[in-house]
Amino acid sequence: MKNLLSACLCIVIAFSSASQSSRIKAEKYPSLLWEISGKGLKKPSYLFGTMHVSNKMVFHLSDSFYIGIKNAQVVALETNPGNWQEDFSKYDLEGESMRYNLGRYFSRGNGSTPQDYLTSNSLKLQPFEKWMEAALYSNPSLINNFLYRNNSESGSDFEEDTYLDLHIYQAGRKLGKIVCGVEDFHGSMKLVKEAYADAAKEKKKSRSVDYDDDFSYARMEEAYRTGNLDLLDTINKVNSQSVAFDEKFLYKRNDIQAASIDSILRTGATLFAGVGAAHLPGERGVIEYLRRQGYTLRPIRMKERDSQHKESIERIRVPVQFATQTAEDGAYSVKVPGKLFSFGLSGGALDMKQYADMTNGSYYMVTRIATNAAIMGFSEAQVQRKLDSVLYENIPGKILSKKSILRNGYKGYDIANRTRRGDHQRYHIFITPFEVLLFKMSGNGDYVRLGTEAE
Incomplete structure (x- = not known):
């Protein structure tokens, strides 16, 4: 494979x-x-x-x-890169590489090997702050293969x-x-x-x-x-x-x-x-x-x-047309300039979807992190404290700003950061009684900072 x-x-x-x-x-x-x-x-x-x-x-x-x-x-x-996401969605390739990527994260310090692929069941054994760390930390390998082909930070x-x-x-x-x-x-x-x-x-x-x-x-x-x-x-x-x-x-x-x-x-x-x-x-x-x-x-x-x-040529920005996409269960609606595609790891504790703007070299991600906080007896304030505790170590690079926001009655954060490569990113993170919703946009250099796409 x-x-x-x-x-x-x-x-x-x-x-x-x-x-x-x-x-x-x-x-x-x-x-x-x-x-x-x-x-x-x-x-x-x-x-x-x-x-x-x-x-x-x-x-x-x-x-x-x-x-x-x-x-x-x-x-x-x-082949036409503009069609790759639709084309690749018909093949079961990302699931294995995604589980490897997240499995490598969860194996840090616990003695397991990268070959111990992560599954939805194994996630359920982790405290939900670990799930939040993984969602913030992970960089989908398919996104890198589509847009960048970068080998390593070094x-x-x-x-x-x-x-x-x-x-x-x-x-x-x-x-x-x-x-x-x-x-x-x-x-x-x-x-x-x-x-x-x-x-x-x-x-x-x-x-x-x-x-x-x-x-x-x-x-x-x-x-x-x-x-x-x-x-x-x-x-x-x-x-x-x-x-x-x-x-x-x-x-x-x-x-x-x-x-x-x-x-x-x-x-x-x-x-x-x-x-x-x-x-x-x-x-x-x-x-x-x-x-x-x-x-x-x-x-x-x-x-x-x-x-x-x-x-x-690199300075040229091609305008994108946003369209509203709604989760299958109606939990969220988000405007994205293309179809959101599912990763192999979905329907469990982590559900990730992504769209890569191949022309401008940017990408959009929606991640749902199941906490079941209301059932487990955690208040919204407790979940927020757990989220606060993992942001610094797991948001890539330097956090430039962090603002409290409220959307449809749900509290959250608007976070802007810059990676070590100099790429600007934007996060909107919301806390609900049963899950944490994470919306992310990333692009080369100042693409996210200078445009309105992340608003």
Whole structure:
């Protein structure tokens, strides 16, 4: 399940932990960015090889990269990030990762291991202030995978606010482009599952156990940084462990992606397509497929990093339209700019729902914490004191303000905070006789502080 989740969220990471030998010279595929022309195209389109991470290493993007996006009518990625939440809601992936995340929290100091997944029943054994701590402390892994792909707090100084694929998506959306995918999400999921199944059945593995520094992850990063697709292609092949896996996970998807690109170009629209860099090179890669279809593909060398274009795009805020959503039992109503999706852990002591604004890089969460305080003999004042006692340690970063509020007869708090990364967040927390309701909004940098979305 972990392998499947990783593969599905990245959707196209076709690199094994690999890179390429600096002794091999890039000759045939010397760039990540390619101009597509010929075959009657009136204006050039562009093909770009991405890497599905937020590491600064992949953000050495020149003005030609941003000009390509600005000049395009259509921006295409492997699958459309704008549809991911609806797509992923049909798969039981978040439940396991969410239980792992919360289980890791509850295991602090009690001797249990992270593998002891949290369940609704185990939550009922915890004092309800522990449930409140978990709700404040937990950072859903699916939100991170959708919006940020940040590896750790310690590594945040070496990462951008989002990963490269979503940066392309956000640039397209903010510049008013049509955004789409060159693969069908469910078709990709099917191929991924089949690839793992075929690899498991394959008796003869294609790679030896010998390790070669020339094909390490560090060398792969070096190859990507320099746009050396020949090196990446060699590393992919050297580190391949299954011919059957590669056939469906890489080559079959190459064909699907290239055919979709061809279909878009046939409409006469100008295109900027970003797919995983491993899909581009080689005789069975996207570049050669398009050449066989009659297109001319020319490498564009990316030289100096263009931070001005990047920062100007990041400053654009796309307006959102809020709609009221009401809990199934009518316990609350909240305005959110999209559908709230349930996590795997719901219907028990903790019920969490979320919506990620993929364009602006923000998210909204609603968490219900069952206290049954009225039945257990706790007064509202006692629950409030317990809530007060856990705020300081479990609200991320620094609490900037804390105000008492009253809504429909229920007391609560309006809390503003700033994380160590510098991201502003906003909480509205209300106490009822049977539960604590927590409404949270978070976004990159000053997005929450400067806008009205959190009001």
